[in-house]
Amino acid sequence: MGRVRLDLHVHSRHSPDSALPVDAIAAHLASVGLNGFALTDHNSVEGHAELSTLRTRFPTFIFVPGVEVSTVEGHLLAYGVAEAPPAQRPVSETIEWVRQHGGVAVLSHPFRLSHGVGRAIAESAPVSAIETVNGHNSLRANRKAAQVAQRRGLGTTGGSDVHEFADLGRAYTEFPDGTSTLDAVLKSLRTGAMTAGGSSLSFLGRVQLEWRTTRLRLRRGFRPI
DSSP states (O other): OEEEEEEEEEOTTTTTTOOHHHEEEEHTEEEEEEEOEEEEEEEOOTTHHHHHHHHHHHTEEEEEEEEEEEEESSSSEEEEOOSOOOSSOOHHHHHHHHHHTTTTEESTTTTTTTOOOHHHTTTTTSEEEEEEEEETTEEEEEEEEHHHHHHHHOOOEEEOSSGGGGGSSEEEEEEEOOOOOOHHHHHHHHHOOOOEOOOOOOHHHHHHHHHHHHHHHTTTOOOOO
């Protein structure tokens, strides 16, 4: 058996910028070589109830409850929490909230111009890991994140930042062979026993993504996520 591969950054219909049904995401996992995924909708855990049903339908896959929370400085991924952290708080305060509620905090695409926390926080935030392969990021932004993680001795994660089926599996996190439970995934995230993999987004892909993002911003009246 090989290592266990999860996509740790997936958005469903419970995010304002995605329409994907949670069960349909699960049905696509095997076709892209994944053993599971983390549901990380924007400031919402509404989809977590659906994960319980999926565990019965797809017993061989791992489904991680998560959320991508908007902090004052940028986005933060939280795994293993049952509720969404309060949005628009300082990132340091949000990280502590996640820890107190039994979860694991990971910096999300820290070097993205929009929604990234930036270098100063990436270099100092008390997180367990940094997302170093984001499927919607440029290669340069992902490399910067990887350099910071290496310098700080932190774990690395990968996630496709899924909003459409074509994104699923572009980036992923590999866990040790035998990982089969949520507790094991969270333990690996805390200890750095995982590695990031996958691909960055090409220049053309980023142009297409920016056009899609602009249309979605127009629809919601440019309200931030």
